[in-house]
Amino acid sequence: MNALWLSIAGLLLLSILMIFVPMILWQRRHPLNTHEPSSTEGKGSTEQKNSRRENQNLTIFNENIAELAQQLADGQISQQDHDQLKLETERNLLVDIPESDAQHDSSASRPTARNTFIVAITLSVIIPVASVYLYFQWGSADRVAELEQLNSGEQVGEKRGPAGKRDFSQLADQLEAKLQDSPDDITGWLLLAKTRMSLGEYVRAAEIYTSLIDKANTDKNRGMVLGLSAQAEFFMANQQVTPIVLRTIERALQADPFEVTALGLKGVDAFAKQNYSEAISNWQLAADNTANEENKQTLLRGVEEARQRMSVSGSNFSTKPGQNFGSLLVELSIEPKLLEGLDPNLWVYVFAKAVNGPRQPLAANRFRVSDLPLRVTLDDSMAMSPNLKVSSFAQVEVVARVSKSGEPIASKNDLQGSITLTRKGSSQTGIPLLIDTIIP
Numbered sequence: 001m002n003a004l005w006l007s008i009a010g011l012l013l014l015s016i017l018m019i020f021v022p023m024i025l026w027q028r029r030h031p032l033n034t035h036e037p038s039s040t041e042g043k044g045s046t047e048q049k050n051s052r053r054e055n056q057n058l059t060i061f062n063e064n065i066a067e068l069a070q071q072l073a074d075g076q077i078s079q080q081d082h083d084q085l086k087l088e089t090e091r092n093l094l095v096d097i098p099e100s101d102a103q104h105d106s107s108a109s110r111p112t113a114r115n116t117f118i119v120a121i122t123l124s125v126i127i128p129v130a131s132v133y134l135y136f137q138w139g140s141a142d143r144v145a146e147l148e149q150l151n152s153g154e155q156v157g158e159k160r161g162p163a164g165k166r167d168f169s170q171l172a173d174q175l176e177a178k179l180q181d182s183p184d185d186i187t188g189w190l191l192l193a194k195t196r197m198s199l200g201e202y203v204r205a206a207e208i209y210t211s212l213i214d215k216a217n218t219d220k221n222r223g224m225v226l227g228l229s230a231q232a233e234f235f236m237a238n239q240q241v242t243p244i245v246l247r248t249i250e251r252a253l254q255a256d257p258f259e260v261t262a263l264g265l266k267g268v269d270a271f272a273k274q275n276y277s278e279a280i281s282n283w284q285l286a287a288d289n290t291a292n293e294e295n296k297q298t299l300l301r302g303v304e305e306a307r308q309r310m311s312v313s314g315s316n317f318s319t320k321p322g323q324n325f326g327s328l329l330v331e332l333s334i335e336p337k338l339l340e341g342l343d344p345n346l347w348v349y350v351f352a353k354a355v356n357g358p359r360q361p362l363a364a365n366r367f368r369v370s371d372l373p374l375r376v377t378l379d380d381s382m383a384m385s386p387n388l389k390v391s392s393f394a395q396v397e398v399v400a401r402v403s404k405s406g407e408p409i410a411s412k413n414d415l416q417g418s419i420t421l422t423r424k425g426s427s428q429t430g431i432p433l434l435i436d437t438i439i440p
Contacts, residue, residue, distance in 0.1 A: 015127050064089045169199055186215055190228075197232060206232035219409055223256025231261050234268075241269035250360075257351065257364040258289045258408060264299060276306040281381040288366060327380070328352060328363075328390060328421070332400055333373035334435040338415050344370035348400060348435075349408045352378045354388075355395040355420060362390045369402060372435075376400075395422050400435050414439045 065086065072082040172195045179188050189208055196205040209229035216222035230248035237245060245265065252262035267282035280303050287299040332350065334342075348371070351364035363382035367374060378398065380389040390396060401408075402415035410416070417435035 061089060172196060172199065184215065186212060190225075193228065193232075197235070202232050202236045206236060218407075219255045220259075220407055223252045223254075223259040223262070226252035226255060227259045227261030227265075230265055234265055241265060241272065245269075254358075254360040256408065257361050258285065258366060260286045260290045260295070263289075264295075267299075267302065271302070271306060274309070276310045278381045278383075279303075279306045280310075285365065285382070328378045328396070328398060328431060330376040330378065330398055330400075330431045330433050331373070332376050332433050332435070334369075334402070334415070334417075338435065338438070339369075339372075342369055342402070342415075344368065347403050347406055348372065349403060350376045350378065350398070350400045351408075352390055352396045352398050354393040355397050357393055358388060360388060362388055362393070362396065364408075366408075395420065397421075398431065398433055400433055402435060410439055412439060 068077070068082055068085050068089070071077045072079065077085070172192065175188070175192050175195070179185060179192060182188060189212055193205045193208040193212075196202075196208065206229060209225055209232055212225050213222060213229065216225050226248055230245050230252060233245045233248055234241060241249075246269065249262045249266050249269075252259045253266070256262075263282045263286035267279045267286065270276070270278035270282060283299045283302045283306070287296045287303070290296050290299070330350065332348075346369045348367045348369055349364065350367070351361040353359065353361050363378040363380070365376060365378065365382065367376070378390060380391050383389040397418055397420045399416065399418040401410060401417075403411070404413050405411050415435050416437050416439055417433055419431065419433050421431065
């Protein structure tokens with residue numbers, strides 16, 4: 001929490017400096033005349049002088065105007081010259097501002113500067129007070145405190161054994177008691193479920209994740225909660241991928257085909273069944289989609305181990321010989337006009353789905369715009385469900401989409417291309433697919 005409040009204090013100090021520094025610099029560049037008359041007589045004398053000067057200027061002005069009118073009447077100047085000279089005379093009168101006006105402006109500027117200073121002081125008080133008040137109303141200081149407290153408890157548990165674990169469990173109980181009054185605080189409940197998992201309380205963690213599934217507001221969030229729920233069920237079953245776990249994995253991947261936890265568990269199941277090709281496909285896809293570097297390295301080590309097992313077996317696939325592996329080799333490209341100015345780091349989602357079948361992709365992969373053009377393979381090893389494979393359907397639609405939002409779900413202004421295929425055997429190659437449409 002100390003780091004949080006130090007950061008807040010630094011930002012508030014910066015905001016106050018942004019108020020005062022410009023004001024100080026302006027005053028240095030525009031110094032005010034602080035001289036004021038010492039007596040009422042001095043002021044009266046100055047006013048009399050200014051009044052006489054004004055009268056003199058007006059007299060001269062009127063004489064010049066009369067003279068110009070006479071010259072025009074005598075034909076000495078043209079109407080155009082008369083108008084031009086009259087305009088210059090009027091300008092000269094305006095430029096010749098009495099000294100009293102200048103002094104008046106100078107004296108008027110002083111209260112304006114004082115008012116500016118008062119406003120600056122007021123803002124420097126209001127901004128910190130309002131910021132702290134609004135943070136306590138809308139911010140998450142309590143959530144930061146809870147997280148630090150739990151992390152501290154976790155470290156104590158690691159260092160002190162069972163006694164520390166009991167302390168950590170008490171912190172989790174306190175958090176759950178507080179969350180009873182906030183049933184819709186998804187972030188808090190996810191934190192609690194993670195804590196229960198670290199304590200080995202897998203049943204309670206699974207119950208919490210199950211209660212959050214219907215509260216997820218997007219397919220991606222729903223997939224994430226289902227993936228974590230599958231993980232809890234996996235540990236409940238002594239790290240075995242049971243039919244219950246598999247069903248939860250399928251639901252997670254149906255909501256989000258790139259859900260990392262579900263892909264990792266699916267790879268574990270395939271590896272245990274010595275289906276190393278499928279394990280590699282799932283673990284590699286999970287590694288490509290995780291933002292956690294430690295998890296990524298773990299997944300890649302699994303991929304390497306599966307490759308070594310395949311090498312020892314002397315086969316590209318470890319399943320029964322002659323099994324039909326549906327495979328589509330797609331030549332993917334994008335319309336050059338759409339590529340102009342397109343962020344090369346945007347994701348390109350490529351997937352195959354049944355024309356007359358479930359919405360869930362039969363196979364999916366993901367690349368960057370910078371990778372285009374490229375060859376994409378979609379096959380049975382990428383199946384999201386054992387019963388839903390490319391080879392199981394006579395007609396499939398292959399879709400490629402450049403996602404502006406970064407999500408696999410289509411949204412406005414995404415770029416897309418698709419092609420419908422009637423399968424002619426276990427594999428098809430050289431299928432051209434052009435991304436050439438903007439989703440309205």
